[in-house]
Amino acid sequence: MNTVIVGTQWGDEGKGKIIDILSENVDYVVRYQGGNNAGHTVVAGSREYIFHLMPSGILHKGKICCIGNGVVVDPQVLLQEINNLRASKINIFGRLKISSLAHVILPYHRILDLLRETKRANKIGTTGRGIGPCYADKISRCGIRMIDLLNPKVLRDKLKDNLKEKNEVFKKVYGHPGFDFDKIYKEYLSYGRLFSSYITNTHLLLNKASKDKKDILFEGAQGTFLDIDFGTYPFVTSSSATSGGACIGTGVPPVKIDKVIGVAKAYTTRVGEGPFPTEFSRSFGCFIRDKGNEFGATTGRPRRCGWFDAVMLKEAVLLNGISELAIMKIDVLDGLKTIKICTAYKYKGKAFSEFPYDLEVLKGLKPVYKQMRGWPKTINNPKRYRDLHPCAREYLERLSGILKSKISMISVGSAREATIFK
Secondary structure: OEEEEEEOOOOOOOHHHHHHHHHOOOOEEEEOOEOOOOOEEEEEOOEEEEEOOOOHHHHOOOOEEEEOOOEEEOHHHHHHHHHHHHHOOOOOOOOEEEEOOOEEOOHHHHHHHHHHHHHOOOOOOOOOOOHHHHHHHHHOOOOOEHHHHHOHHHHHHHHHHHHHHHHHHHHHHHOOOOOOHHHHHHHHHHHHHHHOOOEEOHHHHHHHHHHOOOOEEEEOOOOHHHOOOOOOOOOOOOOOOOOOHHHHOOOOOHHHOOEEEEEEEOOEEEOOOOOOOOEOOHHHHHHHHHHHOOEOOOOOOEOEEEOEEHHHHHHHHHHHOOOEEEEEOHHHHOOOOEEEEEEEEEEOOEEEOOOOOOHHHHHHOEEEEEEEEOOOOOOOOOOOHHHOOHHHHHHHHHHHHHHOOEEEEEEOOOEOOOEEEO
């Protein structure tokens, strides 16, 4: 069974936990897009792990974990994650595979990311990790790939060409002194030596695994509405965050994908700039943020919070081909007297039951809500669906009915064990 896990909102839905749980019963776990602008938090026992590039399944012994060709890799960050795992006595030897075709983030990507943001009148809210500029170089056909780090001549020629152009831009447009060739060349050659045992043709490995009937879990980063095509552009990421990105980012063809599981919070959050139709008032938003510990795993930035947006989710179900959903953090809604679900939008007297991509409409629309009864604080650590408060079950069933998609997992806490399978 080949399964894709995809975020259905603006990222931060809790995919890391679901991937970690499902990894126990698969053979391969593959990260297929994004970079270290994403963070997956996994709680195992008393330990909390935050992964930015490492597939979340790495905590399970014997699982092969791949970083696909669709990922952009910051070698410095990846090396730190490898060292952290070693310090935690987690053996990754022979288990971590990095696509030779994955593109590499260089120092000039990170700096350019930050400098561009300072020039913008309308801020994107970038993490400043160099993700966008690296993907831009990939599309401009001047990118440097993991395989290039293994060939000193290729790396030298590509880096010289890039710096010849980029240093001119940095100096004349941004007033930045530019970058030293020798320093970057030596640093990235050393990364090639350090990662040489991990770099391989992962697309061949995964297609062989699929042919051999191995179970593969495809791990997405960010969420549907941060997708470069279908997100709230331009307030998006630079990669294909929908389920289609699993094929582009790994080389496994679409006909080999068996199931897509969507992950959504029981409410909605977003980090950074951009429209947010169901956003809470400032005071209530702060209350839910603190209760749900809504701070970015990568940047620590506070997340904006709002009611569940079913218009968004219906679009996500359609775009990703989602067959089932995991609803996360329903426990954060404990103790609220009433809970709202956005079922439509209104803008200048016109009703929208489908997600509008016009930025002006998205910024000015008003959500149409269905109000439901809340439920008291959960104190019985529910293990089964029937252990949930009747009003919590009613809320979940309403969501399932609106979205026309079954809910198969419900998270009631951060630990692996705080998960109900329905």
